[in-house]
Amino acid sequence: MNKRSVMVADLERGAGKVAKKKYGMVIDLEKCTGCRGCSVSCKNEHEIPPGVNFCWVYQEGPVGTYPKVSMYYLPRACMQCSEPICVKVCPTKASYINEDGIVLIDEDLCFGCQYCIWACPYEARFFHPGKKIVQKCNSCIHLVAMGKEPNCVVNCQGKARFFGDLNDPESQVSRMLDQNTDRVFRVKEELKVDPQVYYLLAKKVKIK
Amino acid sequence: MNPQYPLVFATLLMRLGVGISVTQILVSFFVEAPVAWSLSLFSIGSLISGVLLSATHLGRPVRFMNSFSNLSSLLSWEAILTPPLLIFMSFLSAGYYFNYPQILILIGKIGTLAFGVSLIYVTAKVYHLKARPAWGTSLIVYEFFISALCMGILGYLGIPQLMGVPVSPGGLFLIVLAMIGLVAEFVVGLYYRRYLRIVSATAFEALREKAASLQFYLWIILGLGVPFVLSGVALIIREIPAFLSVASFLSFFVGALFWRIIFFKVATPLKITPTIDMAHDQRIVFP
Numbered sequence: 001m002n003k004r005s006v007m008v009a010d011l012e013r014g015a016g017k018v019a020k021k022k023y024g025m026v027i028d029l030e031k032c033t034g035c036r037g038c039s040v041s042c043k044n045e046h047e048i049p050p051g052v053n054f055c056w057v058y059q060e061g062p063v064g065t066y067p068k069v070s071m072y073y074l075p076r077a078c079m080q081c082s083e084p085i086c087v088k089v090c091p092t093k094a095s096y097i098n099e100d101g102i103v104l105i106d107e108d109l110c111f112g113c114q115y116c117i118w119a120c121p122y123e124a125r126f127f128h129p130g131k132k133i134v135q136k137c138n139s140c141i142h143l144v145a146m147g148k149e150p151n152c153v154v155n156c157q158g159k160a161r162f163f164g165d166l167n168d169p170e171s172q173v174s175r176m177l178d179q180n181t182d183r184v185f186r187v188k189e190e191l192k193v194d195p196q197v198y199y200l201l202a203k204k205v206k207i208k
Numbered sequence: 209m210n211p212q213y214p215l216v217f218a219t220l221l222m223r224l225g226v227g228i229s230v231t232q233i234l235v236s237f238f239v240e241a242p243v244a245w246s247l248s249l250f251s252i253g254s255l256i257s258g259v260l261l262s263a264t265h266l267g268r269p270v271r272f273m274n275s276f277s278n279l280s281s282l283l284s285w286e287a288i289l290t291p292p293l294l295i296f297m298s299f300l301s302a303g304y305y306f307n308y309p310q311i312l313i314l315i316g317k318i319g320t321l322a323f324g325v326s327l328i329y330v331t332a333k334v335y336h337l338k339a340r341p342a343w344g345t346s347l348i349v350y351e352f353f354i355s356a357l358c359m360g361i362l363g364y365l366g367i368p369q370l371m372g373v374p375v376s377p378g379g380l381f382l383i384v385l386a387m388i389g390l391v392a393e394f395v396v397g398l399y400y401r402r403y404l405r406i407v408s409a410t411a412f413e414a415l416r417e418k419a420a421s422l423q424f425y426l427w428i429i430l431g432l433g434v435p436f437v438l439s440g441v442a443l444i445i446r447e448i449p450a451f452l453s454v455a456s457f458l459s460f461f462v463g464a465l466f467w468r469i470i471f472f473k474v475a476t477p478l479k480i481t482p483t484i485d486m487a488h489d490q491r492i493v494f495p
Binding site for chain 2: 123185
């Protein structure tokens with residue numbers, strides 16, 4: 001059984017469970033090629049207007065001089081924080097966390113003040129110019145509810161993205177985190193927002 | 209971040225309205241003189257204009273009433289504090305006009321002071337966001353209070369001249385207070401510049417960008433220098449000619465406008481990507 005089938009089996013198994021889930025993502029930077037396929041597939045899935053993205057890929061570097069040169073890509077979407085600043089600051093309670101730990105926006109409540117855009121440390125939110133409200137990645141909740149993976153995970157060319165229930169110790173994401181403790185990091189942990197997107201460092205790179 | 213002009217003007221007008229009201233109340237505690245009720249009406253108008261302008265910033269202004277929903281959001285608190293403040297200010301203005309009994313006037317004054325100061329504090333804290341390094345300092349709160357004080361005093365002295373109503377009492381003492389406020393604002397501005405240099409390279413770069421740099425110097429000249437010199441002249445000649453008070457107020461307001469524009473420009477996002485340190489075996493360094 002390949003990794004993808006394992007992940008799908010996890011989600012299908014999880015879809016029928018009553019136990020509290022906490023969906024999260026693991027992104028292996030060793031495998032990310034910076035193709036931006038995640039951004040394109042996300043745009044297709046959510047019909048996002050030009051100029052803005054739910055999902056984007058940062059490029060750090062290249063730094064150094066040949067032959068000692070280094071560079072990496074850091075894909076980012078909503079970090080689905082467990083203690084999200086965006087939810088705390090939203091004056092309308094349009095931003096909320098659902099029972100599966102996914103941060104969502106109630107489009108009927110949002111009045112487009114954009115305060116959450118300022119407050120999000122990960123620049124995960126944008127103002128939809130047509131709808132005049134704020135939008136963000138919802139981890140393709142409509143697909144996940146059917147036991148499928150988010151579109152960025154399905155279309156990741158390097159198979160660098162993994163999605164699953166972090167509360168389930170048997171899930172692939174939980175096992176990956178257990179097996180790669182020396183490579184795991186989360187972005188801006190010191191903000192104490194408990195992001196649910198975990199990164200695995202490229203193998204030759206170490207955390208200082 | 210691009211300057212959000214509705215909010216630039218909204219916060220200035222709100223500070224102007226609250227500043228004038230608070231100045232008017234504080235003066236009335238020390239000087240026995242009739243209060244210009246038209247000036248208190250002006251401050252109500254200024255506050256309402258600020259609220260309406262901030263509503264134009266919304267994507268869906270018709271859902272404005274949703275803003276009262278989340279008590280853990282300072283933006284909700286800004287919305288919650290504004291109506292009682294307006295009620296107290298209106299009550300006080302009516303009290304001045306209809307000569308309400310002193311006890312009712314005092315209730316109006318205390319309510320206006322309490323809600324006015326709270327609103328300035330909450331508005332300043334709204335910008336206190338970890339995601340924007342330039343705003344992650346309590347210097348912002350000091351700046352909001354000092355500028356509200358200066359704007360209130362200069363507006364209190366200048367606006368009656370523009371409106372053609374009798375000049376309010378307490379002139380020269382207030383001029384001294386305004387000059388102290390202007391010096392304090394200058395000091396806070398310099399500390400803020402230093403703070404930006406320390407905490408965020410991109411924010412400091414945004415401040416040093418050509419247009420922002422010009423706006424920074426315009427803030428020092430128009431927002432601080434000109435009102436300070438004109439106030440000094442008034443102090444020397446021991447009277448406040450109409451030209452001086454009007455020019456001081458307008459100059460300060462325009463300067464504060466430039467400061468607010470810079471305030472948004474320097475609010476660059478937090479750098480989230482760890483950098484690679486080639487000197488140390490390609491280790492990544494978290495910003």
